[in-house]
């Protein structure tokens with residue numbers, strides 16, 4: 159195969175729900191051109207559908223159980239050191255580098271701190287201008303100001319929740335996308351690079367905050383389309399691949415409480431007598447009525463109060479922590495530790511509990527029956543589970559080994575699942591199994607979300623790409639093997655993805 163420069167244009171949270179209608183209306187000519195003349199499909203995200211999990215799955219070509227991630231972090235390392243993952247799981251640019259191919263990795267989440275690369279790296283996500291964010295160091299001179307917006311962003315999101323503030327926030331994202339692209343457009347077109355990966359992150363924030371606001375979304379994606387068009391004009395001989403890390407949709411209308419369901423089915427047991435059990439559920443019932451993140455503050459305060467009372471009673475400062483998982487140092491698990499702790503659960507008798515919003519953990523030590531029998535039984539019940547309106551709650555259910563493989567798989571929840579997009583699982587334990595959420599439509603409150611939306615976008619166009627039209631479903635894991643094969647580079651055996659042969663000339 160003749161080798162051509164390949165440019166990956168990542169759109170965080172890119173979804174056909176937003177892009178297809180705009181492209182069909184003729185508002186996104188660059189996208190439309192690729193839809194008509196190249197290949198496209200639905201790019202399935204990793205489980206969980208989080209940016210970091212999906213992005214690392216993409217650039218290593220390996221499922222999370224191989225590089226050790228459960229959610230945002232790896233098992234044994236600090237969440238901020240994603241580079242450690244790459245010691246045993248080289249990223250696509252590292253593999254290409256071994257063959258003397260040069261890369262420019264631009265604004266990709268999980269690449270801070272920057273690491274040596276055959277080429278250049280500009281780290282993305284939560285990076286400030288004053289940080290070291292380039293490899294080599296001198297490269298910063300060429301991209302100075304790229305992360306200048308970070309301070310403004312932090313100021314904007316801490317401000318009052320007003321409509322004025324909302325407009326200001328939108329304009330900030332739009333300007334930020336414009337400016338970042340202007341700063342790196344010459345790097346993208348630099349003939350020195352064989353492989354360019356540029357990540358647009360504002361699309362995630364925009365869809366969280368402005369989902370359902372067509373006017374805003376179309377203004378934003380028109381800007382992205384303009385940049386894409388510029389990339390295509392500047393690089394007429396390059397293969398262009400557009401990808402997302404996960405999909406997006408309106409935030410779910412209902413909450414689903416897997417713990418309450420597991421309790422009802424007899425897999426999860428509560429501590430204490432019937433009155434104590436009632437109190438625990440009543441507290442949870444109170445908590446779920448508090449919208450959004452505030453409920454975690456109440457819960458945090460409640461734990462603080464309980465711990466304090468306990469330590470006064472016991473006259474010692476021993477914290478009793480009931481949790482199914484060892485909590486690592488990641489901020490994310492810390493933030494959610496209150497969920498996995500789940501007050502009142504009797505862990506010595508509980509057979510199954512939820513892990514985060516996508517897994518069910520079975521506690522083998524408490525099983526009195528065959529593990530496989532219990533697991534299949536829970537999975538069957540999950541598939542049949544309906545809310546009181548007769549709506550199916552769960553969309554996909556897998557045995558963990560059906561979607562994960564490798565060293566870490568034993569640490570993963572025994573069952574993985576994704577609910578129907580109307581239901582958001584949370585770790586609370588109220589009396590009911592589901593409840594309608596109170597979604598406040600005020601400024602700066604998330605209206606769109608992606609935690610349970612796997613369906614993202616894939617588009618490809620260029621000298622090595624066929625005009626295959628819609629090729630259906632593919633997986634984030636497939637992109638790295640596909641790109642490697644376009645460079646005639648052999649694909650490491652332990653990669654999980656497959657080459658998307660139907661698009662390659």
Ligand SMILES: [Zn+2]
Pocket residue numbers: 170171208209210362403404
């Ligand atoms: Zn994302």
